[in-house]
Amino acid sequence: MSVSTLEKAPAPAVRHATPGLVRTVLRLHRTALWIWLAFVAFTAGLLLWLTGPGADATAQKLETLGYSGGVMEAAYTSGTLLYFTSGAYNDLFYDPDTLITLASFAIALFAGGPLIARELESGTAQLAWTQSVTPARWLTAKLAVPAAFVVVGTGLLTLLYRQLWSAHGNLLIAGIGPRSLYFSLGPATVAAPLLGLALGALIGLAVRRTLPALAFSGFAYFLVYAFRGNHWPFQGRYQQPELNSSSHAITSTGARISDPGCYTNKNCLAKHDIVRFTREYLPSPDYWPRQLLETGILLALTAAAVALAFAVLHRRATAV
Incomplete structure (x- = not known):
């Protein structure tokens, strides 16, 4: 066998290393994979229920109470039954946002601990x-x-959330400002956990110990989350830039008039001949500029964290 043949012999192994390494990653972290798939399935199921049976049941109950428009301005003042009818659906409406946020933290912890640091430590x-x-x-x-599973999973949940918002945003309790969804209806929802993944990997490579990497990864992503909620460009703690509403009253003849704001005052309702209300929540005109700005910044930070991770890896590998 010639020298040139010996030099070319390892090439097939290197060429096939990537597919084999992908299978190894899937097999080694199959528990985390199944947990992620279960989370996506559960959250998607909740969103589909809120879009279908949950919304239908709530609308029917409200209609029997005389709120056929599906608007719940009176939910906090008109009685216990209406509050529980509307309040339960209203609270569940925001639960997927909470679940997606917790998942982003979990992704950062996973990347810093089991995905990177544990293999370096062992x-x-x-x-x-x-x-x-x-x-x-x-x-x-x-x-x-x-990253592929994160993008597909969070992308699916974001699409389902937007569908729910478009179809049944009118079933949210009104009368006070609706709680912000922290941009859970756009591409920033997908970019945020990717940043958590990159930060976790960077910290795992730098620390090389499982437990410290878990702690530092969680803390780092907490800082990102706090910054997004309080100091992100064009967004503040008391702002809800993605929400806007249009409210009207409907008379017995079907005419739409300006909302007089007398949701529980029977005399006022009779005076204006109001039989129901309508309210529509819409993104503000500058929603997409803000959404795309945040997405771009998150992806830029993700790219920077990944580049730093490869730089740290190169230094570690050279030392070995």
Whole structure:
């Protein structure tokens, strides 16, 4: 066998390393994968229920109470039955937003701990680097595989959330400002957990210890979340820039008039011949500029964290 043949022999192993490494990542972290799939299925099921049976049941109950327009301005003042009829649906409406936020924290913790730091701490990563897998390929697979599942899962949930918002935003309790959804209806919902993944990987590579990496990853993403909620460009703690409403009253003849604001005053309702109300929640005109601005910043920070992660990996691998 010639020298040139010997030099070319390892090539097939390197060429097939990436698919094999993807399978290894899936097999090694199959528990986390099943948890993620279960989370997506549960949250999607909740969104579909809110869009279908939950909304229909709430609208029917409200109609029997005389609120056929589906608007709940009187929910806090007109009685216990109406409050529970509307309040339960209103609270559930925001639960997917909470679940998606918690999932982003979980992704950062997973990336910092089990995905990266644990393999460095146990020596599994160093063993892989001595085989046919380069450190760069190893980290690429470690990031690409979970990133693909994160994008598909959060993308699906975002689409379902937008469908729910468009179809049944009128079933939210009005009378006070609706709670902000923290941009859970657009692409920033997908970009945020990707930043958590990148930060977790960077911290895992820097710390190389599972428990400290978990703690630092969670803290780092908490800072990102707090910054988004309070100091993000064009957004503040008391602002709800993505929400806008249009409210009208409907008379017995079907005419639409300006909302006089007398939702529980029977004399006022009779005076204006009002039989029901309508209210529509819409994105504000500058919703998409803000949404795209936040998405761009999140993706830029993600790219910076990934670049730093590869730089730290190169230094670690060179030291080994």
